[in-house]
Amino acid sequence: MTVIERLAGVPLTIRAPVMVAALMVVISVIISERVLTRLHEMQEQQLGNVVRTYFDGLSTALIPPVLRQDVWETFDVLDRTGSVFRSVAPLETVVTGRDGRVLAASDPRKVPVLSELPPEYASSRADGGIQIDWDAHTGFGVRPLLYQQKTIGAIHASFDISHLIAERRQVLNTLLATNAALAAVFATAGYILARRMVEPITTLAAHMRSGAAGTPRTIAPEEFPSRSGEFADLFHGFNDLVEAERQRTALTQRLAEEEKLASLGRLASSMAHEINNPLGGLLNSIDTLRRHGSNDAVRDTSLSLLERGLGGIRDVVRAALATYRPDRGTQSLRLSDLEDVRLLAGPAIASRNQTLDWSSIPTDVTITSLPGPTIRQALLNLVLNASAAAGDRGSVAVRTGFEDGGSVLVVAVSDTGPGLGSAAAAVLTSQDPWSAAQAAGGLGLWMVRRMVDDVGGRVNVRGGDGSRTMITLRLPLSNRGKDVDHAA
Amino acid sequence: MIPADTEDHCRHARAGSLTRRSFTTGFLGGFVAASCPAASFELSAPPREGSIRVGLTPVFLSNDLEVLDELQAYLAAAMKRDVQLVTQRTYQEVTALLVSGNLHVAWICGYPYMKFRNELELVATPVWRGRPLYQSYLIVGSGSAAITFDDCRGHVHAFSDPDSNSGYLVTKTYLAERHVSEERFFRKSLFTYGHRNVIRAVSSGLADSGSVDGYVWEVMRETEPDLVSRTRVLLKSAWHGFPPFAAPLRLKDTSVFRDIQTALLSMNSDAVGRSVLGRLRLDGFSTTSDDSYQSIAASMDIVRRLG
Numbered sequence: 001m002t003v004i005e006r007l008a009g010v011p012l013t014i015r016a017p018v019m020v021a022a023l024m025v026v027i028s029v030i031i032s033e034r035v036l037t038r039l040h041e042m043q044e045q046q047l048g049n050v051v052r053t054y055f056d057g058l059s060t061a062l063i064p065p066v067l068r069q070d071v072w073e074t075f076d077v078l079d080r081t082g083s084v085f086r087s088v089a090p091l092e093t094v095v096t097g098r099d100g101r102v103l104a105a106s107d108p109r110k111v112p113v114l115s116e117l118p119p120e121y122a123s124s125r126a127d128g129g130i131q132i133d134w135d136a137h138t139g140f141g142v143r144p145l146l147y148q149q150k151t152i153g154a155i156h157a158s159f160d161i162s163h164l165i166a167e168r169r170q171v172l173n174t175l176l177a178t179n180a181a182l183a184a185v186f187a188t189a190g191y192i193l194a195r196r197m198v199e200p201i202t203t204l205a206a207h208m209r210s211g212a213a214g215t216p217r218t219i220a221p222e223e224f225p226s227r228s229g230e231f232a233d234l235f236h237g238f239n240d241l242v243e244a245e246r247q248r249t250a251l252t253q254r255l256a257e258e259e260k261l262a263s264l265g266r267l268a269s270s271m272a273h274e275i276n277n278p279l280g281g282l283l284n285s286i287d288t289l290r291r292h293g294s295n296d297a298v299r300d301t302s303l304s305l306l307e308r309g310l311g312g313i314r315d316v317v318r319a320a321l322a323t324y325r326p327d328r329g330t331q332s333l334r335l336s337d338l339e340d341v342r343l344l345a346g347p348a349i350a351s352r353n354q355t356l357d358w359s360s361i362p363t364d365v366t367i368t369s370l371p372g373p374t375i376r377q378a379l380l381n382l383v384l385n386a387s388a389a390a391g392d393r394g395s396v397a398v399r400t401g402f403e404d405g406g407s408v409l410v411v412a413v414s415d416t417g418p419g420l421g422s423a424a425a426a427v428l429t430s431q432d433p434w435s436a437a438q439a440a441g442g443l444g445l446w447m448v449r450r451m452v453d454d455v456g457g458r459v460n461v462r463g464g465d466g467s468r469t470m471i472t473l474r475l476p477l478s479n480r481g482k483d484v485d486h487a488a
Numbered sequence: 489m490i491p492a493d494t495e496d497h498c499r500h501a502r503a504g505s506l507t508r509r510s511f512t513t514g515f516l517g518g519f520v521a522a523s524c525p526a527a528s529f530e531l532s533a534p535p536r537e538g539s540i541r542v543g544l545t546p547v548f549l550s551n552d553l554e555v556l557d558e559l560q561a562y563l564a565a566a567m568k569r570d571v572q573l574v575t576q577r578t579y580q581e582v583t584a585l586l587v588s589g590n591l592h593v594a595w596i597c598g599y600p601y602m603k604f605r606n607e608l609e610l611v612a613t614p615v616w617r618g619r620p621l622y623q624s625y626l627i628v629g630s631g632s633a634a635i636t637f638d639d640c641r642g643h644v645h646a647f648s649d650p651d652s653n654s655g656y657l658v659t660k661t662y663l664a665e666r667h668v669s670e671e672r673f674f675r676k677s678l679f680t681y682g683h684r685n686v687i688r689a690v691s692s693g694l695a696d697s698g699s700v701d702g703y704v705w706e707v708m709r710e711t712e713p714d715l716v717s718r719t720r721v722l723l724k725s726a727w728h729g730f731p732p733f734a735a736p737l738r739l740k741d742t743s744v745f746r747d748i749q750t751a752l753l754s755m756n757s758d759a760v761g762r763s764v765l766g767r768l769r770l771d772g773f774s775t776t777s778d779d780s781y782q783s784i785a786a787s788m789d790i791v792r793r794l795g
Binding site for chain 2: 076109112113114
């Protein structure tokens with residue numbers, strides 16, 4: 001993780017004041033540098049002026065003795081001026097003669113008569129300016145002594161500049177203290193401001209988190225920022241969103257309820273039809289028995305008809321029971337259960353004079369990882385849809401089987417209809433099935449899609465181009481780590 | 489830093505006005521007269537008609553203007569005459585003025601007196617520590633390792649004045665006895681034109697050694713102990729005649745001569761005179777003869793023969 005990424009992770013309440021403080025440090029460094037540079041220049045200039053004055057005064061007095069190379073008088077002048085020029089604070093003054101050797105120095109013990117000029121003076125500028133050695137707290141200056149345009153010697157002087165350094169340090173300390181205080185004040189203000197600014201966001205984030213975990217709550221008015229502004233707008237927007245979500249959830253529930261009632265109605269009607277069909281035959285058989293019951297052959301035939309008719313009714317009732325058992329959510333899928341769909345969809349197929357081509361795996365396998373009732377309901381929805389799409393005398397085909405070495409259950413439903421509308425297809429395949437279902441205006445396909453998503457499967461829609469329309473569900477068996485239970 | 493009590497009088501003087509003349513005019517090179525408006529007289533003033541002109545050489549001890557005021561006041565009162573004190577930078581200038589008759593009397597060294605004894609007459613000689621005698625000291629810095637005069641070989645040596653007995657002739661005699669010139673014996677020799685300056689030069693380290701009037705050194709040990717304590721006496725010479733007041737020979741037996749002599753000899757009996765003597769640490773004045781200065785003449789002879 002880079003430093004910038006790590007910084008981005010720091011809360012804004014810390015980041016803002018730290019950035020303010022950092023900015024202050026940068027500004028103060030720049031300002032301090034400017035101030036110190038200017039001070040430096042001023043100090044050098046001031047020192048240069050003082051030193052020039054010192055040299056001016058001294059050279060007038062020194063020219064006669066230096067011209068005579070008079071050691072004593074040169075020293076005498078230096079000795080006296082040492083006390084006269086106290087404000088200039090020359091640490092040491094050395095006068096050299098024509099040959100460059102020391103004629104006299106203010107401290108002859110340190111720089112003896114006739115010795116060579118000490119090296120620290122050698123680098124001094126000859127223009128009367130001052131060479132400053134900040135480390136040694138000393139400034140060096142030199143002034144040639146001219147007599148009739150000839151150099152007869154030179155005055156070298158070193159000056160104590162500790163007061164200048166002390167001044168610089170004082171200025172630096174003042175700058176540091178002031179800037180540190182300012183940085184602290186700004187950082188504190190930044191912290192308080194950032195806290196105040198971030199507070200609504202924290203509130204909002206808390207509400208969003210609790211909304212993600214359960215039911216979103218609207219933000220209470222007392223939690224709103226004190227003034228109207230962007231954050232108040234944001235809070236209002238959030239509350240509107242929560243309210244819209246609530247309404248949508250309510251609508252979904254109502255729609256699901258209605259769908260449930262509708263499918264219940266459809267089921268009841270198909271069951272009534274299923275039961276009603278043989279009922280006519282059964283009543284006829286009873287009538288035949290009543291009138292020709294003495295005839296053995298007629299009786300046997302009538303009883304056989306009665307038995308088959310009642311058997312058909314029993315099958316329909318059993319299938320309905322299996323499909324709509326209350327504990328269906330926990331039941332595993334038996335492939336033979338899918339055969340019930342054939343029976344349940346039979347009346348719808350028959351009413352439209354359609355053919356149903358049903359091919360399935362002959363083995364009776366129980367798949368524990370897949371919910372049987374849900375899948376059966378989904379298949380029923382698909383078949384009923386296909387039947388409705390195929391129209392009169394159309395054909396519907398259902399095929400079930402395994403793919404990928406038995407790890408995926410494939411359920412395919414095809415019909416001869418005109419194909420799925422794009423909205424309906426979107427319910428099955430798009431990323432956002434709910435809004436597609438809203439647009440398509442039906443819950444049947446949406447429930448199919450939800451089942452597929454629940455078990456981690458995929459949906460494939462093909463057709464609508466003249467050939468048969470085919471919807472293929474691929475449901476992995478090993479989803480959620482459950483084993484396939486091969487039962488007899 | 490040398491305690492510069494006398495300079496205090498003139499400290500307000502700006503550096504630009506510190507000319508060579510103003511630096512060096514005065515007694516013992518120690519005070520600045522010309523640039524000091526506080527001075528009540530002009531030391532180098534042109535002769536005033538009818539006044540007694542008294543020459544003073546840098547042999548003179550005090551660097552205090554008050555002693556000059558008092559001396560002038562005493563002499564004027566004692567002689568009932570206007571008195572003009574005249575000082576010059578070197579002995580030679582004073583001696584020249586005296587010999588040429590420009591001065592009525594001058595306090596000079598025994599050496600120039602003996603040089604010009606055919607043209608000068610002794611007026612009176614100061615008595616110091618009971619005798620009209622003094623010594624020449626050869627001094628070194630207090631930290632110097634020198635023990636004998638020969639250890640001073642290669643020194644930077646400070647002389648007082650080429651016409652001073654104690655500040656030049658005595659040391660020159662030591663050199664003459666060794667058949668060596670000061671240029672060869674010393675690395676560098678310089679004249680400071682004042683005994684106090686010699687002490688300053690040695691004390692500051694400018695010179696390694698110096699030839700100085702023993703009387704000046706001893707008295708300055710009391711008046712300026714800080715300055716003198718940084719020096720040490722390496723060698724004391726034999727006793728020589730104390731620098732006398734001398735007058736041109738032609739004034740001998742004149743009333744002026746007698747007046748001056750009386751004023752000096754009776755200085756002890758006057759309050760102002762006693763104050764002057766007290767400041768100069770002198771006991772009084774006595775009359776002496778050329779005999780007192782024979783040792784100086786002998787030195788001159790040695791230097792003349794051997795130097």
